[in-house]
Amino acid sequence: MDKKLKVAIIGLGRISGRHLNAYKTENLAEIVAVCDIKKDRADKIANEYNAKAYYNYEEMLDSEKLDAVHICLPHYLHVPASVYAIERGVNVISEKPMSIDYESALKTVELAKSKGVLYGLILQNRYNGATKFVKNALNSGKLGKIISARSLVTWYRSDEYYSSSDWSGTWEKEGGGVLINQAIHTLDLANYMIDSEFDILSASMANRNHKNIEVEDVFEGLITYKNGVKHIFYFTNNYGCSEPVEVKLYCENGKVTFDYDKAAIVYNDKSVEEFNEPQNFVEIDGKDYWGRQHFTQINQFYKACLKLEDLEITGEEGLKTHKLVCELYKTAKENYNK
Ligand SMILES: NC(=O)c1ccc[n+]([C@@H]2O[C@H](COP(=O)([O-])OP(=O)(O)OC[C@H]3O[C@@H](n4cnc5c(N)ncnc54)[C@H](O)[C@@H]3O)[C@@H](O)[C@H]2O)c1
Structure with a gap:
């Protein structure tokens, strides 16, 4: 590839x-700049990646000629940073969720x-082998309608997980708890399979076990979707460990x-089709991460920026699950116990 994209990352925390x-993995881009308000973090990573360090994303976006920017910020900053980049003609790949409300997204x-x-x-779990296997089976028509x-x-999130950051666990900066942060991926997978607009919502939330946060942990x-499918769900951060998520159709x-x-x-005639390719944990920068789907999705985005492919997970696609998340909060807030 002759032309490499010039990209930058804003927010240099866990993800x-x-x-x-x-x-x-595909050598389609080079990281020319990184940005974090924590100067030591930005300086260290800039040094490692031979990039320029910034401590203010507006200054970075005004100074650099970027093809794309990755938004890895706390939830409430996804929209302002995305808008600042878009207004300057820079392509954006944002971490989930799009925003903490629907209108700004x-x-x-x-x-x-x-x-x-x-x-x-970013909805990297759409790229899991198991997701593709199920989607293909549904598309083939063999399973009939859902x-x-x-x-x-x-899953489990400790008190320390929440107290270690100034944004987690707050309505103002995280926009919610287990639903908008952790379970959004699983809700998205179910939605993606059901492939219909939602119709009627009935939901409740509670904070049962995390006294140091204001948002829900259940x-x-x-x-009920417009195509008639009924989807029941239960999401919690209170289990003692984080078990694999599960979707049944x-x-x-x-x-x-x-x-x-x-x-x-398992078909009604008792025949069985299975997919089982453990992605295992991969090590990145000395840490264990689940699978490589971020890499797959980000490289798909890079190819779209280079006009080699159409972008697969667009904003319009993301809005489908984001709208549902926001409406579920509206429904559940009526009886919230905290
Ligand atoms: N897709 C996934 O599976 C996945 C997993 C984990 C986190 N995430 C998402 O990634 C995003 C970041 O999460 P995280 O766990 O890395 O958070 P984090 O708190 O570890 O990192 C956020 C970073 O942003 C920096 N920051 C804050 N305000 C800033 C500003 N104005 N300008 C520049 N930098 C600023 C902080 O100093 C920090 O380094 C969230 O949206 C989260 O939901 C996604």
């Missing part, structure tokens, strides 16, 4: 390693469209179960 290292997507700039949203769905996230409910011709790396389809 940034996956964004910083994605260029290594919608405006960001519309702005990107009007400026002819790409806006991609009748109902069940999704479960039973979210459960029922979504009850279809006209069989039942499907899948998580991040395994899937099984």
Whole structure:
């Protein structure tokens, strides 16, 4: 590849390693700048990646000639940083969630469209082998229609997880708890399979076990979609460890179960189709991470920036699950116990 994209990363915390290292797999981009308000963090990473350090993203976006920027910031900053980049003609790949409300996410997507700039949203689990296996089976028509769905996230987040940052656990900066941060991926996978607009929502949330935060650590409910599918879900950060998530689909011709790396389809005639390719943990910068799907998605975004492919997970696509998340919060806030 002759032309390499000039990219920058804003926010150099826990997730940034996956964004910083994605260029290594396909060599489509070079990291020319990095930005964090924590100067020591920005300086250290700039040094490692031979990039320029910035401590203010506006200054970086005004000074550098960038093709794309990765937004790895606390949730409440996703929109302002994305908008600042889009207005300067820079393509954006943002970490989930798009925003902490629906309207600003919608405006960001519309702005990107009007400026002819790409806006991609990280939903890396759409690239899991098990996700593709189930989606292909549904598309083939062999399973018939989905009748109902069940999704479960039973994870653990300690008090220290929340107290170690100034934004986690707050409505103002995180925008919610287990739903908008952890379970958003699983909700998105179920939504992606059901592939319909939602219709009626019934949901409740609670904070049962994290007295040091104001947002929910449990979210459960029922979504009825316009295509008739009923989706029950239960998400919590209170289990003692983080178990694999689970999505089940009850279809006209069989039942499907899948998580991040395994899937099984049992047809009504008792025949079985399975997918089982453990992605295992990969080491990036001395830390263990689940799978390589960030890399796959980021390189797909780079190819779209280079006009080699169409962008797969667009803002419009991201808005589908984001709208649902925001409406679920509106529904559940009526009876919130904290
Ligand atoms: N896709 C996934 O599976 C996944 C996993 C973890 C986190 N995330 C997402 O990644 C994002 C970041 O999460 P994290 O866990 O890395 O958070 P973090 O708190 O570890 O890192 C955020 C970084 O942003 C910096 N920052 C804050 N304000 C800034 C500003 N105005 N300008 C520049 N830098 C600023 C902080 O100093 C910090 O280094 C969140 O949206 C989170 O939901 C996604």
